[in-house]
Amino acid sequence: MQLDPSAGGTAAASAPHTIPAAPETVALPARLGHILSLDDFEVAARRHLPGPVFAYISGAVERNASLRANARSFEQYEFVTRVLIDMSRRTTATTLLGKRWSAPFGMAPMGISALSAYRGDLVLAQGAARENVPMIMSGSSLIRLEEIVQANPDAWFQAYLPGAEHEIVALVERVKAAGYRTLVVTVDASIASNRENNIRAGFSTPLRPSVRLAWEGLTHPRWLFGTFLKTIARHGMPHFENNYARRGAPILSSSVLRDFSDRGHLNWDHLRMIRRMWPGQLVLKGILDVRDARLAVENGADGIIVSNHGGRQLDGTVAPLRVLPGIVEACPEVPVMIDSGFRRGTDVIKALALGAKFVFIGRPFNYAASVAGEAGVRKAVALLREEVSRNMAMLGVTSPSELDESYLLKTWPGDPAHRRPLA
Ligand SMILES: Cc1cc2nc3c(=O)[nH]c(=O)nc-3n(C[C@H](O)[C@H](O)[C@H](O)COP(=O)(O)O)c2cc1C
Numbered sequence: 001m002q003l004d005p006s007a008g009g010t011a012a013a014s015a016p017h018t019i020p021a022a023p024e025t026v027a028l029p030a031r032l033g034h035i036l037s038l039d040d041f042e043v044a045a046r047r048h049l050p051g052p053v054f055a056y057i058s059g060a061v062e063r064n065a066s067l068r069a070n071a072r073s074f075e076q077y078e079f080v081t082r083v084l085i086d087m088s089r090r091t092t093a094t095t096l097l098g099k100r101w102s103a104p105f106g107m108a109p110m111g112i113s114a115l116s117a118y119r120g121d122l123v124l125a126q127g128a129a130r131e132n133v134p135m136i137m138s139g140s141s142l143i144r145l146e147e148i149v150q151a152n153p154d155a156w157f158q159a160y161l162p163g164a165e166h167e168i169v170a171l172v173e174r175v176k177a178a179g180y181r182t183l184v185v186t187v188d189a190s191i192a193s194n195r196e197n198n199i200r201a202g203f204s205t206p207l208r209p210s211v212r213l214a215w216e217g218l219t220h221p222r223w224l225f226g227t228f229l230k231t232i233a234r235h236g237m238p239h240f241e242n243n244y245a246r247r248g249a250p251i252l253s254s255s256v257l258r259d260f261s262d263r264g265h266l267n268w269d270h271l272r273m274i275r276r277m278w279p280g281q282l283v284l285k286g287i288l289d290v291r292d293a294r295l296a297v298e299n300g301a302d303g304i305i306v307s308n309h310g311g312r313q314l315d316g317t318v319a320p321l322r323v324l325p326g327i328v329e330a331c332p333e334v335p336v337m338i339d340s341g342f343r344r345g346t347d348v349i350k351a352l353a354l355g356a357k358f359v360f361i362g363r364p365f366n367y368a369a370s371v372a373g374e375a376g377v378r379k380a381v382a383l384l385r386e387e388v389s390r391n392m393a394m395l396g397v398t399s400p401s402e403l404d405e406s407y408l409l410k411t412w413p414g415d416p417a418h419r420r421p422l423a
Helices: 038-048 051-058 065-076 120-131 145-151 165-178 196-201 211-218 221-235 268-277 290-298 320-330 345-353 363-395
Strands: 077-079 094-096 099-101 105-107 156-159 182-186 281-287 303-306 336-339 358-361 408-410
Touching: 038 051, 038 363, 051 196, 051 211, 051 363, 065 077, 065 320, 065 345, 077 345, 105 120, 105 363, 120 145, 120 363, 145 165, 156 165, 165 268, 182 268, 211 221, 268 281, 281 290, 290 303, 290 320, 303 320, 320 336, 320 345, 345 358, 345 363, 358 363
Parallel strands: 105 358, 156 182, 182 281, 281 303, 303 336, 336 358
Antiparallel strands: 077 408, 094 099
């Protein structure tokens, strides 16, 4: 592992500038010994989780056009490698928003993570802290945001803005009082999307008790006893804790309706209001249009996450990688980050070469937490960081900051990947 000691990564202590023979220090249970890449966590999670819970995480919307486009978008670019460059002192460490992290990627916010993994948000936060990568705590979560920032003072908080102004104010005040320094406002989900797959799979929030759900639990005993019943026995019935300053609905109920207050009227005035009251760093997540990127910057955003929400909002939305270069060019003042569909070190490097400062990854970290808790999360970080490091060496760069478009070429026109409609 090649980590800059100043990046604080766990593997950095021994020999930061040498390339150790064994890349991995985090041990997974023997049953997960086959895990070699982030995609392998998905296979393991599919077996481990009840069908409706796995469907909620893995799914997207309608025809999954954006989900597929995200995965395909990386094929539009191929690498042009450089040779005979001293790689022995390379580092994956990257500075973002004033902090040096061990890698140029982090964990995207994911709601309800404590349903799929025991203390899900907490193990993500702890794993991120141990590996020194950023973790964004979702506002649609089941563990109080105060507990997460205590476990990981560098965690960021992501808010879905409540519809009413006084509730926005109360939530932002709560996040500030808790000690978060970076607030991410997700702006691509003012309207609930059409998650038909959830309905078909029997998933809803709150979950409705049913024979089907009970059967799914019984046929996934490791999850039933190790996550769901353990959570209820030790912590009581989980509730949505962080959508508002107050507590929300329970996760399991036959009668309670989750409070989705109308957010369709939210606009840039609300962002300006938040900017005035939030002293820390403000990041907007869910930007795809250059004009919105400019508006974000002009209204005081300190960073932008180019994202189509992992293909979970408007189906047919463009893959973020396609619009990334335009947004980077238009917004030189702020770090432009990206998420949606990243699974490999090569994916991360392509985005960095196109000007992204940082990459966020969602589902794989959720799967890793589900099947192996904090060890799984740390293993996922280590695997991806190793890929980035190895790929950097083969590409001929010693630091992520050296990457630029000169290392990429658009896919050969005769290639089938090129003949497909652009992702
Ligand atoms: C299960 C799940 C829950 C999510 N919950 C949130 C959320 O609460 N807030 C948010 O801004 N984005 C949420 N997202 C979107 C992610 O932050 C991120 O944009 C997306 O997952 C990135 O794509 P990837 O999963 O392909 O890496 C969620 C995604 C998933 C898969």
